[in-house]
Amino acid sequence: MTAYVCGRCGSLVERDARRCVSCGRPWPALFGLRPALDRVFSPHVSFAKTLALTLVVIYLAMTLVAQKTGDVAGGGLERFTAGPLTLVRFGAMYDKLFYAGDWWRPITACLLHAGVLHVLFNVVALFQIGPLIEYIYGPARFTVMFLASGVAGYLAGLPFLAFTVGASGAICGMVGALIGYGYQRGGAYGEAARRQGIQWLIYVALFGFLVPGVNNYAHFGGAAAGYLLGRVFDIRQMNRGRESDGARLAALVCMALVLAACGLAAYSTLTTDR
Numbered sequence: 001m002t003a004y005v006c007g008r009c010g011s012l013v014e015r016d017a018r019r020c021v022s023c024g025r026p027w028p029a030l031f032g033l034r035p036a037l038d039r040v041f042s043p044h045v046s047f048a049k050t051l052a053l054t055l056v057v058i059y060l061a062m063t064l065v066a067q068k069t070g071d072v073a074g075g076g077l078e079r080f081t082a083g084p085l086t087l088v089r090f091g092a093m094y095d096k097l098f099y100a101g102d103w104w105r106p107i108t109a110c111l112l113h114a115g116v117l118h119v120l121f122n123v124v125a126l127f128q129i130g131p132l133i134e135y136i137y138g139p140a141r142f143t144v145m146f147l148a149s150g151v152a153g154y155l156a157g158l159p160f161l162a163f164t165v166g167a168s169g170a171i172c173g174m175v176g177a178l179i180g181y182g183y184q185r186g187g188a189y190g191e192a193a194r195r196q197g198i199q200w201l202i203y204v205a206l207f208g209f210l211v212p213g214v215n216n217y218a219h220f221g222g223a224a225a226g227y228l229l230g231r232v233f234d235i236r237q238m239n240r241g242r243e244s245d246g247a248r249l250a251a252l253v254c255m256a257l258v259l260a261a262c263g264l265a266a267y268s269t270l271t272t273d274r
Contacts, residue, residue, distance in 0.1 A: 037248045047139040048130025051146065052123045055167060058111050059119045062090050073115070081115040084163065091265035092165045093154050102268065104261030110150035111262075112165040122167045126174075129200070133174045136181055137233055138243040140251035142174075145229050147254045149173020149222040156221025168204075169218035173226030175200040180230020 011022040019025065062082050066072050071083035088094055091108025098105050113119035134142040153169020175197050182194025201223060208216040233247075 034245070037245065037252075041139050041243065041248050041251070045139070046131060046134065047142055048126060048134045052126040052130065055111060055113065055119060055123055055126070058090075059113050062086060062112065065090075087112060087114060087165055089265075089269045091261065092163060093158075095158060095162045098158070102264075104264045106151040106154035107147065107258055107261035108265045109154060109165045110147070110167050110170050111258075113167070114165050118166060122171055125171050126167070129171065129174045129178065133177055136235060137177070137230075138247065140243045140247040141229075141233050143251040143254050144247070145173055145177050145226055145233075146170045147258065148229060149176070149226040150218075152225035153215075153218030153220075153222030156224075157215050157217030160217050161215055164215045164218065166215070166218070168215065169222030171222070172201070172204060172219045173222040173229070175204070176223035176226030176228075177230035177233075180227045181235060184231055184235060 009020060009023040009025070011020055063080050066082035066086040067079070069086065071086045072079050073081035073083055082090075084092075088097070090112055091105055092112055093105045093109035094102075113122060130142070133145065137145070147170070150167060150170030150173065153172065154164070157164065157169075178197035178200070179194050182190040182192075182197060184190070185193065204219055204223075205216075208214040208219055234244075
């Protein structure tokens with residue numbers, strides 16, 4: 001018989017045990033999923049940096065497709081900017097298609113960018129604030145925050161903007177989470193974190209109002225969602241060195257949603273081309 005470890009007290013339990021005999025936790029072995037969760041959410045892997053590199057890879061792939069089909073924004077640097085048709089095919093947020101049933105677009109749009117400077121700015125921002133949020137809350141909660149904030153931002157801007165892409169709303173969610181953490185933590189350290197997050201939001205607001213075409217609704221909608229999650233999520237779980245099983249399972253659901261959204265976007269493109 002293979003023994004598993006209870007996620008609460010560390011006692012050995014059977015795979016199908018309904019309750020831990022030591023602490024009483026229900027389904028302590030998670031049907032044998034805990035070792036897999038430990039491998040996926042390894043402390044040796046940075047989800048924030050991996051995500052940032054993934055955004056770059058997706059942008060390069062989309063740019064290659066755009067150049068092959070001739071759907072580029074223009075000359076110069078805009079030659080490396082996909083045109084609207086390619087963006088829509090890859091899953092940009094487009095209100096008409098969203099209302100027509102493409103529910104996955106608020107998810108896939110978080111992975112796309114319209115221009116070299118756009119992706120560069122977001123990747124640099126993610127490299128800066130992402131690891132900090134991941135350290136505070138853990139990789140699972142970081143994953144949930146990123147996706148939930150990004151989707152919330154797009155839904156907030158849906159009545160006002162017909163077409164948009166970018167991870168800015170999700171990144172602003174990280175900023176909002178930092179502010180929420182500051183209030184939750186308290187003390188001098190919490191005040192410093194809160195002040196840093198507010199400064200970030202001021203910079204984002206100034207950038208959004210000075211540069212045309214920026215989705216400010218997604219920025220502030222994502223920041224609001226991140227702030228609420230930052231206040232709700234329990235940072236004390238990290239004192240045990242591992243996140244709760246519920247948080248890790250929620251992150252797996254988010255990952256599955258992203259994969260399903262990307263698959264549906266690809267299927268929609270293939271069937272439309274035919």
